[in-house]
Amino acid sequence: GAVVSQHPSRVICKSGTSVKIECRSLDFQATTMFWYRQFPKQSLMLMATSNEGSKATYEQGVEKDKFLINHASLTLSTLTVTSAHPEDSSFYICSAKRQGPYQETQYFGPGTRLLVL
Amino acid sequence: GQSLEQPSEVTAVEGAIVQINCTYQTSGFYGLSWYQQHDGGAPTFLSYNALDGLEETGRFSSFLSRSDSYGYLLLQELQMKDSASYFCAVGLLGSARQLTFGSGTQLTVLP
Numbered sequence: 001g002a003v004v005s006q007h008p009s010r011v012i013c014k015s016g017t018s019v020k021i022e023c024r025s026l027d028f029q030a031t032t033m034f035w036y037r038q039f040p041k042q043s044l045m046l047m048a049t050s051n052e053g054s055k056a057t058y059e060q061g062v063e064k065d066k067f068l069i070n071h072a073s074l075t076l077s078t079l080t081v082t083s084a085h086p087e088d089s090s091f092y093i094c095s096a097k098r099q100g101p102y103q104e105t106q107y108f109g110p111g112t113r114l115l116v117l
Numbered sequence: 118g119q120s121l122e123q124p125s126e127v128t129a130v131e132g133a134i135v136q137i138n139c140t141y142q143t144s145g146f147y148g149l150s151w152y153q154q155h156d157g158g159a160p161t162f163l164s165y166n167a168l169d170g171l172e173e174t175g176r177f178s179s180f181l182s183r184s185d186s187y188g189y190l191l192l193q194e195l196q197m198k199d200s201a202s203y204f205c206a207v208g209l210l211g212s213a214r215q216l217t218f219g220s221g222t223q224l225t226v227l228p
Contacts, residue, residue, distance in 0.1 A: 034215065034216075042220070042221075043204060043218045043219060043220045043221050044160065044204070044218045045218075046215060046216070046217070046218075049215060093159055093160070105150075105162050105165065106150075106162070106216060107162070108152075108159040108160045108161070108162075109159060110158070110159045111158070111159045
C-alpha cells in the first residue's frame with residue numbers, strides 16, 4: 001500500500017510555543033491531504049482538508065488562525081499549531097488521497113502525539 | 118449533517134466470528150470504508166463498499182446495503198492481534214471525498 005509519513009512522531013512543548021507537523025506522501029502524489037485530531041478513546045475528527053496550491057478548507061469549529069495548514073507541493077502538507085495550549089494536546093493524524101476521481105482509499109500517516117505543558 | 122452509529126465494545130474468543138454493525142445517516146453518500154486502529158497507532162484501511170453486497174478480503178469481509186443505510190464488518194477466525202478499534206467511515210460526494218468516521222468499536226479477543 002501507499003506510504004505516508006509524519007514528522008515528528010511525538011513532541012512536547014511549552015505553552016505558548018508553535019509546533020509544526022509535516023505530512024509526506026512517499027510514493028505517490030496527493031493533491032488532497034486531510035488533518036485529523038483524535039483524543040484518547042475517541043474517534044478521528046476531521047480538522048481540515050488541505051489542497052495543493054490553494055487554501056485549506058477548515059471544518060466548523062476549527063480555528064484557521066490557530067491551525068495553519070500549508071500544502072506547498074504534491075507530497076507535503078504541514079500543520080502548524082500556533083501558540084499551543086494544554087488543551088491542544090492530542091494525537092494529530094494526516095492522511096493522503098491518491099489522485100483520481102474514484103479513489104476512496106485514504107492512506108494515513110503514523111500520527112504525531114503532541115503534549116503541551 | 119452526518120452521523121454514524123456502531124457498538125462501542127465487542128468481546129469474542131479466539132477462532133470465533135464477530136460482526137460489527139454500522140448504521141449511518143448522511144447526505145451525498147459515496148461509500149462505506151472500514152479502518153482498524155491499534156492503541157497508539159494510525160488507522161489502517163481494511164475494506165471499502167460503494168455498491169450493495171459483500172466484499173471479501175481474507176479473514177475480513179464487509180457488507181453494505183445502501184437502501185438500509187447499513188453496513189457491517191465481519192471478522193472470521195479471530196486472532197489475538199485483531200484486538201483493536203474498528204471504525205466505519207462514510208465517504209461523501211464532493212470534490213475532496215472527505216471521510217466522516219464513526220465513534221469506533223473496541224474489539225477485545227480473549228484466549
